[in-house]
Amino acid sequence: MIPPGLIVSAPASGTGKTTVTLGLARAFARAGTVVQAFKSGPDYIDPAFHRAATGRPSVNLDSWAMGAGQIAALIAAEMPAELVIAEGSMGLHDGVAAPGESGTGSSADLAALTGWPVVVVIDASGQAQTAGAVALGLARFRDDIRVAGVILNRVASPRHEALLRAGIEAAGLTVLGALPRLAAIEMPERHLGLVQAEEQADLDRILEAAADLVAQHCDLDAIRAAALPCRLHAAGHLPLPPPAERIALARDAAFSFVYPHLIAGWRAGGATILPFSPLADEGPDPSAGACWLPGGYPELHAPRLAAAQGFKRALNRFAETKPVHGECGGYMAMGAGLVAKDGTRHAMAGLLGLETSFAKRKMHLGYRLADLQTPAPGLPPRARGHEFHYATILSQPDAPLARVTDATGALVPETGSAKAFSGGGRATGSFFHLIAEAS
Incomplete structure (x- = not known):
C-alpha cells in the first residue's frame, strides 16, 4: 500500500526547497517514521541527498519522460513506507511547452497525477504580505492540484514573520512553518548544481542541522496530517532491459x-x-x-x-x-x-x-x-x-x-x-x- 504523500515545491529555484525537503525527511525519519523520498523531474544529484536523509533510495518521477504507468510502478516499487515526501524542481508550474508521456515535467503535473498536496516554500527575503499573493497565485493557477500550506524561508525577524503570516492568512492559506536564515545548513554548489552528496564530508551534520531547524520552526504534526494517499495504482510496467547480464x-x-x-x-x-x-x-x-x-x-x-x-x-x-x-x-x-x-x-x-x-x-x-x-x-x-x-x-x-x-x-x-x-x-x-x- 502506498502511504500518504506531499510534494515540496516553490515559486522558483533557489528558494531553499532542497533544504526544507531534507530537513523534513530527516526530522520525520529520526522520529521513527519510514520516509520515502522522490524527486520530480530529471535532476540526478538530489536523490543522493534524499537517500542520506532517509536511509532509503530516492527515485526520479518525470512526467515528460515517463508515462503514468511507469510513475505508478516506480512509486510502488519503493514501498513499504509510512510517509512520502517528493521534492519538486524549479517553480511549481514550470515545465516545457509541449507535453511528453504524461505531462510537461512540472511538479504541478506530478501533483495532479498523484493527488499529493503541495507544500510551498517561499523565500521571504525582500517581501512581506506580498508572499500571500504569490502563494495564492500558485494555488489557483490550476484547479487540479491542492496547496496544503506554506513554509516561509529566510525570515529576518519576528516582525517580518508577523507581516508574512498576515499576508498568507489573508490569502486563505495555512502557514506550516517559518524558518530563519541559517548559514550552517547552506550547501556548496558548482556549475551543475549542488556539490554531490558523497563529496560532502560534513553532510550528516548539515542534515541534522536542517532537521533541527525544521523541527523547531515547523508544525510537523500539521504537515504530516496534510499528506494524502496517492491516486495512482501500480501498473505492470516493465523496466528497460539491462544491456548485459x-x-x-x-x-x-x-x-x-x-x-x-x-x-x-x-x-x-x-x-x-x-x-x-x-x-x-x-x-x-x-x-x-x-x-x-x-x-x-x-x-x-x-x-x-x-x-x-x-x-x-x-x-x-x-x-x-x-x-x-x-x-x-x-x-x-x-x-x-x-x-x-x-x-x-x-x-x-x-x-x-x-x-x-x-x-x-x-x-x-x-x-x-x-x-x-x-x-x-x-x-x-x-x-x-x-x-x-x-x-x-x-x-x-x-x-x-x-x-x-x-x-x-x-x-x-x-x-x-x-x-x-x-x-x-x-x-x-x-x-x-x-x-x-x-x-
Whole structure:
C-alpha cells in the first residue's frame, strides 16, 4: 500500500526547497517514521541527498519522460513506507511547452497525477504580505492540484514573520512553518548544481542541522496530517532491459550521474553491476558483457583521467569485442580529447573521435527525444532523456548515434556517436542521459 504523500515545491529555484525537503525527511525519519523520498523531474544529484536523509533510495518521477504507468510502478516499487515526501524542481508550474508521456515535467503535473498536496516554500527575503499573493497565485493557477500550506524561508525577524503570516492568512492559506536564515545548513554548489552528496564530508551534520531547524520552526504534526494517499495504482510496467547480464559500471567522483531507477531496473532484470573507478586507474571487469560510463565531472578530473593509462588500455581492449556506452561526461571521456577551462587539452580514451572543450562554456539544458540510428547497449530504439552540460563540441566525426530533438521537436546537434570495431565490439555515446523508453 502506498502511504500518504506531499510534494515540496516553490515559486522558483533557489528558494531553499532542497533544504526544507531534507530537513523534513530527516526530522520525520529520526522520529521513527519510514520516509520515502522522490524527486520530480530529471535532476540526478538530489536523490543522493534524499537517500542520506532517509536511509532509503530516492527515485526520479518525470512526467515528460515517463508515462503514468511507469510513475505508478516506480512509486510502488519503493514501498513499504509510512510517509512520502517528493521534492519538486524549479517553480511549481514550470515545465516545457509541449507535453511528453504524461505531462510537461512540472511538479504541478506530478501533483495532479498523484493527488499529493503541495507544500510551498517561499523565500521571504525582500517581501512581506506580498508572499500571500504569490502563494495564492500558485494555488489557483490550476484547479487540479491542492496547496496544503506554506513554509516561509529566510525570515529576518519576528516582525517580518508577523507581516508574512498576515499576508498568507489573508490569502486563505495555512502557514506550516517559518524558518530563519541559517548559514550552517547552506550547501556548496558548482556549475551543475549542488556539490554531490558523497563529496560532502560534513553532510550528516548539515542534515541534522536542517532537521533541527525544521523541527523547531515547523508544525510537523500539521504537515504530516496534510499528506494524502496517492491516486495512482501500480501498473505492470516493465523496466528497460539491462544491456548485459554483467555490467561494468564506472563509478567514482568523475562518473556518478546515473538515474537510480535505471540501475534498479537492471538489477530487477537479473543483471549484476560491477563497479570500477577510472580515477583509480581501473578498467572494466573482463567478465562483463557491457560497459557503461555515466555522466559526471570529467572536466574536474581531466589530468587524472588523461594519466590513467591502465584504465584507457583496458577500456579499449574491452571495446574491441563488447559494447561500451557513455552518457555526457562518460561520452566525453570516451572521446579523443577534452579541453579544460584553462585551455589545456587532455587526451581521453580515444574510443571515439569526439573532441570537447570547456574553454568557452555554453550551457546545454533540456529534455531530449532520441531515435536511434544504430543499436546501443541498454538504450531502446526510441528514448527520452535529459541533457545538462557546459561542454562545446569541437569535433564529432563518428557516425551519429541518433536523431535527437528537444522538447519542442527542434533538432539538436548533439547527436551522439557510434563506432564499430573489427572484433565485434562497438562504442556509443550521447550527451543525453537516458530516462525512459518513448511511446
